Amino acid sequence: MSKVLAQGDFIIVEQSQILDSSFAEAKILSLGPGVPDALGQIAPIKYEIGDSVLYDARSRIGLHNDFDVIKRESVIAVVYDETN
Secondary structure, three states: OOOOOOOOOEEEEEEEEEOOOOEEEEEEEEEOOOOOOOOOOOOOOOOOOOOEEEEEHHHOOOOOOOOEEEEHHHEEEEEOOOOO
16 A cells, blocks of 8 residues: 555544444554644644544545545544553
8 A cells, every 4th residue: 555644634544343333443544633723723632643443434434445534533432452
């Protein structure tokens, strides 16, 4: 796969597993810098490239073989190993 660099509030993820018809787990490959609000502020996030996230699979944008494209608002949770 070519290098893909997310822009705005988009996230490029490598899907690791479909949990059901609504949710999927994936590893973040690229993370856009965000979109400023009306005051010019970008909301901080608690995840980064390489993290695994749970997201709303119904909100995927387009169909791609190597990755999914989602927006920040579609991330439901960060998935952590229970030993950490």
